[in-house]
Amino acid sequence: MEEFKNTFTDVNEMGEFGLIDHLMEGFECKKESTVKGVGDDAAVIKAGDEYMVVSTDLLVEGIHFDLMYSPLKHLGYKAVVVNLSDIYAMNGRAEQITVSIALSSKFSVEALDELYAGIREACRIYNVDLVGGDTTSSPKGLTISVTAIGRVSPNDITYRSGAKKGDILCITGDLGAAYLGLQILEREKQLYMSNPGIQPDLENQKYLLERQLKPEAQKHSVEFFKKNGLKPTAMIDISDGLASDLMHICKASGVGAYVEEGKIPIKDEAQLMAIKFKLDPVTTALNGGEDYELLFTVDEKDLEKIRFMPGVYIIGEITDEEEGLKLHTTGGNIHPLKAQGWKHFEKNEDSQN
Amino acid sequence: MEEFKNTFTDVNEMGEFGLIDHLMEGFECKKESTVKGVGDDAAVIKAGDEYMVVSTDLLVEGIHFDLMYSPLKHLGYKAVVVNLSDIYAMNGRAEQITVSIALSSKFSVEALDELYAGIREACRIYNVDLVGGDTTSSPKGLTISVTAIGRVSPNDITYRSGAKKGDILCITGDLGAAYLGLQILEREKQLYMSNPGIQPDLENQKYLLERQLKPEAQKHSVEFFKKNGLKPTAMIDISDGLASDLMHICKASGVGAYVEEGKIPIKDEAQLMAIKFKLDPVTTALNGGEDYELLFTVDEKDLEKIRFMPGVYIIGEITDEEEGLKLHTTGGNIHPLKAQGWKHFEKNEDSQN
Numbered sequence: 001m002e003e004f005k006n007t008f009t010d011v012n013e014m015g016e017f018g019l020i021d022h023l024m025e026g027f028e029c030k031k032e033s034t035v036k037g038v039g040d041d042a043a044v045i046k047a048g049d050e051y052m053v054v055s056t057d058l059l060v061e062g063i064h065f066d067l068m069y070s071p072l073k074h075l076g077y078k079a080v081v082v083n084l085s086d087i088y089a090m091n092g093r094a095e096q097i098t099v100s101i102a103l104s105s106k107f108s109v110e111a112l113d114e115l116y117a118g119i120r121e122a123c124r125i126y127n128v129d130l131v132g133g134d135t136t137s138s139p140k141g142l143t144i145s146v147t148a149i150g151r152v153s154p155n156d157i158t159y160r161s162g163a164k165k166g167d168i169l170c171i172t173g174d175l176g177a178a179y180l181g182l183q184i185l186e187r188e189k190q191l192y193m194s195n196p197g198i199q200p201d202l203e204n205q206k207y208l209l210e211r212q213l214k215p216e217a218q219k220h221s222v223e224f225f226k227k228n229g230l231k232p233t234a235m236i237d238i239s240d241g242l243a244s245d246l247m248h249i250c251k252a253s254g255v256g257a258y259v260e261e262g263k264i265p266i267k268d269e270a271q272l273m274a275i276k277f278k279l280d281p282v283t284t285a286l287n288g289g290e291d292y293e294l295l296f297t298v299d300e301k302d303l304e305k306i307r308f309m310p311g312v313y314i315i316g317e318i319t320d321e322e323e324g325l326k327l328h329t330t331g332g333n334i335h336p337l338k339a340q341g342w343k344h345f346e347k348n349e350d351s352q353n
Numbered sequence: 354m355e356e357f358k359n360t361f362t363d364v365n366e367m368g369e370f371g372l373i374d375h376l377m378e379g380f381e382c383k384k385e386s387t388v389k390g391v392g393d394d395a396a397v398i399k400a401g402d403e404y405m406v407v408s409t410d411l412l413v414e415g416i417h418f419d420l421m422y423s424p425l426k427h428l429g430y431k432a433v434v435v436n437l438s439d440i441y442a443m444n445g446r447a448e449q450i451t452v453s454i455a456l457s458s459k460f461s462v463e464a465l466d467e468l469y470a471g472i473r474e475a476c477r478i479y480n481v482d483l484v485g486g487d488t489t490s491s492p493k494g495l496t497i498s499v500t501a502i503g504r505v506s507p508n509d510i511t512y513r514s515g516a517k518k519g520d521i522l523c524i525t526g527d528l529g530a531a532y533l534g535l536q537i538l539e540r541e542k543q544l545y546m547s548n549p550g551i552q553p554d555l556e557n558q559k560y561l562l563e564r565q566l567k568p569e570a571q572k573h574s575v576e577f578f579k580k581n582g583l584k585p586t587a588m589i590d591i592s593d594g595l596a597s598d599l600m601h602i603c604k605a606s607g608v609g610a611y612v613e614e615g616k617i618p619i620k621d622e623a624q625l626m627a628i629k630f631k632l633d634p635v636t637t638a639l640n641g642g643e644d645y646e647l648l649f650t651v652d653e654k655d656l657e658k659i660r661f662m663p664g665v666y667i668i669g670e671i672t673d674e675e676e677g678l679k680l681h682t683t684g685g686n687i688h689p690l691k692a693q694g695w696k697h698f699e700k701n702e703d704s705q706n
Contacts, residue, residue: 031480045484048402056451100410129384132407
């Protein structure tokens with residue numbers, strides 16, 4: 001039966017980025033209106049004198065969220081926010097979203113109302129319009145697809161690719177907390193699964209839990225840039241983790257970078273919780289992900305402007321490509337910075353197929 | 354335990370359109386750049402002197418497609434085409450798409466290659482750029498989310514809401530074939546499931562099967578309109594079925610309409626196959642759906658221009674709202690035209706949750 005012998009290459013072998021590169025082979029952008037296709041936080045399309053930036057994400061129950069501990073209202077809020085984050089990462093103003101959902105019959109209208117209450121709240125807070133979507137059923141679970149649309153002038157648009165040697169590396173807020181919030185929720189879930197009589201102990205960790213369940217995006221940072229005539233040379237949002245996302249900037253810009261360990265912003269509660277989980281706080285901050293802070297680079301001459309930016313941290317510098325990605329430890333050592341990044345495919349369990 | 358008593362309202366009670374109306378309560382469009390939000394084939398956003406039209410669809414394995422008989426390459430092609438169809442329904446030119454997929458580990462890289470070969474083919478045929486997307490894993494099955502982006506001048510844009518009394522009702526091609534193609538595939542699947550030794554009998558029905566598995570969208574119709582200075586007064590694409598989609602035009606335009614039974618285009622092979630399945634060919638054409646033809650109305654004065662449009666059929670006329678939707682039978686009777694429409698939620702089987 002030679003004709004039925006098929007090759008089966010596991011998608012895990014390639015990893016997310018390898019897989020995307022592979023799938024994009026043979027696609028090329030030909031339309032005059034396409035400014036930038038796959039390869040940044042959002043696609044860029046001409047829209048009169050401005051650019052339109054478009055980003056899309058798919059959130060799948062059992063992979064990206066667990067309804068055992070994600071309240072539907074927070075989930076709706078987060079689904080919107082993580083997409084707006086991609087618009088801000090292009091230095092854009094988010095203006096519209098579409099939301100599509102596929103849901104199984106376990107979800108009631110009341111459950112959907114909760115989800116949409118969160119979506120509505122995010123639209124209100126971030127001042128974006130819900131303009132479309134699709135509602136359908138699913139054999140199992142909940143899937144949410146959000147597309148965010150923003151605008152930015154061609155002068156202001158910020159790609160991953162503009163960083164150059166000597167630029168200052170900055171981050172808009174603290175790292176690692178969202179990951180630690182997830183660890184607490186997962187631990188309590190496991191305990192509950194083995195003994196449903198047990199009361200969850202969330203340890204009053206409001207900050208860590210909120211960073212995981214109801215993150216915010218950096219609208220105000222983009223507004224600060226505009227108001228202060230400051231344009232980052234490169235920018236990305238932290239979804240996979242500082243190490244991985246910095247790697248994207250360095251790869252796209254053809255540069256290296258170093259991060260000063262002592263400058264990485266980690267909140268006290270994250271430090272303590274990391275230690276409690278026997279994790280290294282710095283590793284957690286470098287690889288935790290889902291922080292939705294903006295990682296950006298600015299020209300040295302803009303150092304003074306950056307000093308006035310509320311909540312921002314200067315954490316390193318852009319170097320030559322040959323230098324690679326380095327971590328300057330507080331102890332005075334230099335280590336290579338490794339991106340662990342995206343692991344979703346490894347969680348994949350399709351035991352029935 | 355009063356505090357845990359939740360109301361459970363089944364989404365099926367509301368139907369798709371009722372559910373969407375319900376979920377959209379409390380949302381209002383506030384951005385100056387939003388021209389039209391939810392409620393037409395695509396959202397409309399200002400883009401300089403032009404409008405950008407954006408449409409999105411979610412296709413779920415087990416609901417919208419069955420991999421037992423949908424080749425992945427055709428599925429990729431269809432996923433793109435059904436979204437482009439929404440852009441054409443706004444009288445727009447499709448220019449970009451984003452494609453997100455969630456897939457379980459049963460899918461190999463080779464399977465994905467097939468899917469993307471179909472997506473690439475659709476991009477080539479319809480001359481659109483793939484500019485973004487998301488690739489993630491899923492606990493079970495395949496989900497595809499496509500967003501299509503097009504452009505149209507504010508003078509040319511066609512909404513569902515512009516039909517007026519006396520307008521001529523037209524359709525760009527024959528109806529019912531896609532539904533009958535699906536019936537053949539489903540019949541053979543059932544036979545195969547009860548006896549895997551049996552050979553599928555597709556009866557050489559290439560046309561019916563292609564209309565189901567690899568539909569085309571009406572790019573050339575929109576080009577014809579432009580070239581001939583013809584602007585439909587209202588337009589929608591046939592996804593749910595002629596009766597249901599005509600109802601959308603009538604509702605949005607505040608008009609009634611009649612369809613002449615004898616003018617409804619049904620191919621001979623569809624006629625014969627309908628009879629074989631003991632279905633009424635006209636009912637199949639009215640309610641089958643997934644034809645992706647354009648249903649549109651034109652002013653009486655444009656009758657001559659319509660006569661030169663290749664492949665187009667004049668099937669009825671717009672009347673006063675009080676007249677409702679009517680079918681003028683070949684026997685000279687007048688029947689109310691009922692929209693059966695969307696039934697996806699009823700297929701929903703979430704037995705495990």
